[in-house]
Amino acid sequence: MKILKPFTFLFSLLLASCVGNMNPTGGNSTPNYPYFITTEPLVVKKISVPVGTKLTYEEHFFVEGKQNHTMREAKLTTIDFPPGKELIWGGVPVSSINKFFNSEMRGYSVLADFSKLREDKKTKFSELWQSCSSDIGITIKNEDDWSFNKENIADVESCSVLYQRYFKDDTQQQSFLNEMYAELQKINSK
Template structure:
């Protein structure tokens, strides 16, 4: 037992000081140079009307890096970043970006809100619950080709930041909160 304590203490120290080497497969702190396209006019992407200047980021692809001259396939889209200062309204809430879930087995995306742009007269129980836990909300959907606020396509609220996760099925408090925010979301969609 003493050996394992010493071993893990040394390993921890090496990791903290960086002596074990970089475990990031892309090298250093860099991220892949994902292909992206900046829209030159308003258009529909994933059933959302996006404004001119929206950045569409795609999965890594052979021979495609950085800025592209034309849009790539929507099936490869992983992020929609709206122009600074021009959030779109999603569920009555101004959002700055939408990111497809990293786990390909999960059909959904994360929506990032800008609550500073939400006026008091536009607040709903849904937006207040969302804001109470974070600015990011994970949504599961039936059709991954639709990122709009279509409550007929939205099957659940998967998470609200790291505070509330469907993953923790045995945590009643987390599940109750996610059930409530999903229920309030459906009410907004029915108006």
């Protein structure tokens, strides 16, 4: 019995140190997703991206961190534009486009930088967008096109957590998103 006491103590210590460091999301650290920083202008998901754009991809076996080349567009999860080189999407400067985390949904979130939106460029669409948040969710028909192509945009899925298509019985949320989608259709920019 005396022989087991040191082992029990060591086992308890080991278990406590493991439990204390556990991440509730399933890992002990953030995954080191593969990414590429563009070194020349490229067209990605039908968007012209400038030098310095960060393209982040899905987790992949044996591929982590910074890459020396682009990977398959089908695996792209995020486009982060360099500061000062925001994309104009729907007439609004955006800093990032992120594929929906839910793989059953076809679309992406667009993160606006309203501090870069000039007063003379504001529209009813940009005002609705800014009124609820800096990010909107867009459902699309073709997953290979993240540009502001109104033919490919199926709907405005969400505006922050305040307005979401998920809540079908909430007429206020649905009306707001319907209005936002109608105003998006009036925008002439690409």
